Amino acid sequence: MTANVLILCAAGMLVTAYLMVGQKALFTAIRLFGVQSLFLGIVATTIAFSESRPELLVTAALTVLLKTILIPWFLMRVIDRIGIHREIEPFLNVPASLLVCVGLTVVGYRVSTGFPEGTRGVSHHLIGVALSMLLIGLFLMVTRKKAITQILALLTVENAVFLVAVGVTSGMPFVVELGISFDVILAVLILGILVHRIVDRFESMDVSRLSKLKG
Amino acid sequence: MNVLVWTLIVPLATGAAGALGGPRRVKEAVMVGGLLITFLLCLATGREFLDGAIPAAFGDALRVDGLSALVLVLCGFVGLLSATYGVGYLRRNESRSLVTPRMRREFYGLIPAYVFAMLLVSVSNNLGVLWIAVELTTLASVFLVTFHDRDTSLEAAWKFLVLGSLGLGFALLGTVLLFAAAQGRLGDDMSALNWTRFMAIAPRLHPFTLRLGVVFALIGYGTKAGLAPMHTWKPDAYREAPSPAVALMAVGMLNGALYCLLRIHLISKAALGPAFSGGLLLTLGLLSVLIAMPFILVQWNVKRLLAYSSIEHVGIMAVGVGLGAEAGVFGALLHMTYHSLAKPVSLFSAGTLAQLHSSSDFDRIGHGTFTRAPFASTLFVLAAVMITGSPPFGLFFSEMTILRAGFLGSHAVATSVFLAALVVLFCGFAFQVGRLVLGPPRDPAERRVPLPERFDLGTAAALGAAAIAVVSAFYLPAPLLALIHAATRVVWGAP
Numbered sequence: 001m002t003a004n005v006l007i008l009c010a011a012g013m014l015v016t017a018y019l020m021v022g023q024k025a026l027f028t029a030i031r032l033f034g035v036q037s038l039f040l041g042i043v044a045t046t047i048a049f050s051e052s053r054p055e056l057l058v059t060a061a062l063t064v065l066l067k068t069i070l071i072p073w074f075l076m077r078v079i080d081r082i083g084i085h086r087e088i089e090p091f092l093n094v095p096a097s098l099l100v101c102v103g104l105t106v107v108g109y110r111v112s113t114g115f116p117e118g119t120r121g122v123s124h125h126l127i128g129v130a131l132s133m134l135l136i137g138l139f140l141m142v143t144r145k146k147a148i149t150q151i152l153a154l155l156t157v158e159n160a161v162f163l164v165a166v167g168v169t170s171g172m173p174f175v176v177e178l179g180i181s182f183d184v185i186l187a188v189l190i191l192g193i194l195v196h197r198i199v200d201r202f203e204s205m206d207v208s209r210l211s212k213l214k215g
Numbered sequence: 216m217n218v219l220v221w222t223l224i225v226p227l228a229t230g231a232a233g234a235l236g237g238p239r240r241v242k243e244a245v246m247v248g249g250l251l252i253t254f255l256l257c258l259a260t261g262r263e264f265l266d267g268a269i270p271a272a273f274g275d276a277l278r279v280d281g282l283s284a285l286v287l288v289l290c291g292f293v294g295l296l297s298a299t300y301g302v303g304y305l306r307r308n309e310s311r312s313l314v315t316p317r318m319r320r321e322f323y324g325l326i327p328a329y330v331f332a333m334l335l336v337s338v339s340n341n342l343g344v345l346w347i348a349v350e351l352t353t354l355a356s357v358f359l360v361t362f363h364d365r366d367t368s369l370e371a372a373w374k375f376l377v378l379g380s381l382g383l384g385f386a387l388l389g390t391v392l393l394f395a396a397a398q399g400r401l402g403d404d405m406s407a408l409n410w411t412r413f414m415a416i417a418p419r420l421h422p423f424t425l426r427l428g429v430v431f432a433l434i435g436y437g438t439k440a441g442l443a444p445m446h447t448w449k450p451d452a453y454r455e456a457p458s459p460a461v462a463l464m465a466v467g468m469l470n471g472a473l474y475c476l477l478r479i480h481l482i483s484k485a486a487l488g489p490a491f492s493g494g495l496l497l498t499l500g501l502l503s504v505l506i507a508m509p510f511i512l513v514q515w516n517v518k519r520l521l522a523y524s525s526i527e528h529v530g531i532m533a534v535g536v537g538l539g540a541e542a543g544v545f546g547a548l549l550h551m552t553y554h555s556l557a558k559p560v561s562l563f564s565a566g567t568l569a570q571l572h573s574s575s576d577f578d579r580i581g582h583g584t585f586t587r588a589p590f591a592s593t594l595f596v597l598a599a600v601m602i603t604g605s606p607p608f609g610l611f612f613s614e615m616t617i618l619r620a621g622f623l624g625s626h627a628v629a630t631s632v633f634l635a636a637l638v639v640l641f642c643g644f645a646f647q648v649g650r651l652v653l654g655p656p657r658d659p660a661e662r663r664v665p666l667p668e669r670f671d672l673g674t675a676a677a678l679g680a681a682a683i684a685v686v687s688a689f690y691l692p693a694p695l696l697a698l699i700h701a702a703t704r705v706v707w708g709a710p
Contacts, residue, residue, distance in 0.1 A: 053403075111427070114423040114424075114427070115395075115421075115423065115424055116398065116421050116424070138381075141377075141381065147373070150377055154377065154380050154381060154384065157381065158384055158387075160388075161384055161387050161388045161391060164388060164391050164395070165391045168391070168392075168395040168424075169391065169394050169395045169399075172343060172390075172391065172394060172408070173343065173403055173404060173405045173406075173407050173408055174405075175343075175405045176341070176343030176344070176346075176347070176405065176408060179343065179344070179347040180343070180346070180350075180387065183347055183350040183351070183354070186354055187350070187353075187354060187376070187380055190354060190357055190358075190376065191376060191377075191380075194357070194361075194369065194372055194373055194376065197361070197369055198369050198373065201366055201369055202366070202369075207373065210369070210370035210373055210374070211370075212366065212367050212370060213367055213370055213371060213374075213450070213451045213454070
């Protein structure tokens with residue numbers, strides 16, 4: 001039962017990552033990120049109960065609170081204020097992007113077999129999914145132009161790291177995780193402020209226009 | 216509470232005070248005074264270490280060994296220098312009414328906060344705390360990059376933050392994987408992430424997980440250090456940030472990031488032998504030196520020029536460590552020390568030149584600055600001589616030490632490439648500096664000085680920094696040398 005829930009949620013996270021790649025409406029992309037974080041929260045909760053590690057519940061609660069509610073709400077507010085709702089044509093079109101992501105997933109799963117826990121059962125899927133998501137996040141980062149999408153890509157990478165943390169080690173020491181969560185929310189806030197300033201200045205949040213500095 | 220904790224509290228409180236309102240004079244005095252006390256506390260911590268104690272706090276989450284003590288003292292030193300020069304820098308802008316109250320709050324708040332974060336990096340023993348501290352340095356410096364509020368500063372800040380956060384994502388994954396490699400042997404309380412505990416069980420870490428973690432952590436912290444190919448944020452950020460903040464980035468942040476790389480390298484060395492992470496550091500370092508070469512030759516901006524020089528220098532340090540010889544490690548740490556003393560001089564004088572001409576681009580500054588700004592130009596030439604590693608200054612000796620270690624060891628080919636790159640870099644830098652400083656101004660408009668040079672606090676700070684850097688070439692205080700040796704023992708591994 002526990003194993004099924006974990007695998008289902010991990011698969012859910014991977015699916016949301018794929019959907020984000022195939023998505024151009026920014027609102028939907030943000031909601032997808034929220035759903036992805038919710039899955040991460042469920043993974044942490046499940047492990048907290050199955051391995052009786054109550055401090056993971058706090059991690060799960062933090063994840064859901066910050067990444068499913070607070071950060072998406074904040075990003076949506078930023079978009080609302082600046083009135084830009086769609087990603088423009090990415091550097092690589094959607095079908096090709098999805099194909100690349102399939103390749104990245106294969107790579108992620110291949111690497112995951114090197115872990116001592118990685119060749120069997122639940123951990124195999126958790127690590128495989130996490131490494132795939134990491135690569136997909138990087139891929140989103142380099143192929144998308146809108147500032148908000150880049151923030152989402154960054155957050156996807158962050159989610160992937162957290163999935164590794166709960167999947168492989170059953171969570172980092174709690175105080176450290178608290179500090180990390182705090183830093184992540186601060187980084188997103190500052191990124192949001194920068195997006196605001198960029199839009200004010202360039203009347204666009206197309207980061208490919210940020211190309212004056214070279215050499 | 217012990218000295219170590221106060222060393223961290225004082226800059227934090229200074230930053231908090233600076234972010235509040237208040238008369239300008241008071242803010243200036245608070246920042247310089249606060250960072251002076253911070254520097255003295257750093258010295259006291261270093262002294263405590265040399266007297267045989269291991270200053271520590273919060274269950275060894277913070278712990279000062281030789282490496283920490285050296286980085287801490289250098290960081291405190293550059294913090295004080297930057298604060299003093301920074302007050303002069305901002306005063307010049309005040310005299311032209313370029314400073315808004317928002318800028319004042321940001322400047323006097325963020326510079327001490329940045330110093331705090333860097334000091335925290337240098338004393339972190341806990342890898343989680345280390346990561347948090349590095350992230351704090353990033354966050355504290357973003358609004359220093361956007362300080363002048365130009366189009367290009369937003370671009371630079373965006374690249375800086377996105378690339379920095381990505382790098383930190385990698386570093387976090389690296390940390391998680393290192394923790395995973397212990398397979399539960401460390402327990403799960405706060406101290407489980409302590410570097411000292413990792414070192415104790417290093418031979419039993421799971422090799423594959425460890426390797427993956429080391430690669431991610433080195434790439435992640437390498438991004439913060441500005442090692443190629445993750446260096447692309449550096450020239451932009453250096454051009455846009457005000458020069459006192461750049462001095463903190465180029466010395467404090469660089470040393471701090473190198474500190475992180477060394478901690479990871481040491482875990483990897485203890486578990487897998489020196490070849491794995493040493494080879495990675497050697498490759499990244501060599502790549503940095505090589506990548507800096509063409510960009511220095513064709514550079515169009517004086518602060519970007521210094522950014523590429525800083526990429527070169529972090530490359531040199533990485534090569535020194537990566538060679539896998541005790542002399543190389545000693546050379547790298549000596550290089551770090553001399554670089555920390557010489558680099559601020561170049562940034563301060565270049566910053567003054569840029570300020571006088573309202574731009575740091577070569578074509579806006581023009582040629583023959585010596586006739587317009589003799590103090591700043593002289594100091595810039597002196598600094599250029601020092602940071603290109605010319606004798607008789609310190610960086611020459613450290614580079615020679617590294618080269619010697621390389622040729623005596625098993626990396627003769629890499630060292631030859633390294634040496635050739637250093638020669639080209641020297642020529643390129645000399646060419647750029649000559650073009651800027653020497654000769655008559657080419658067109659009449661260049662004779663006009665936008666803002667005449669005066670002997671003010673900024674000049675005095677640059678001059679003081681230069682005096683210290685020159686003296687250090689001939690006389691390193693015995694305690695500082697003892698710290699360098701102690702740091703070498705930590706990195707080389709002998710008890």
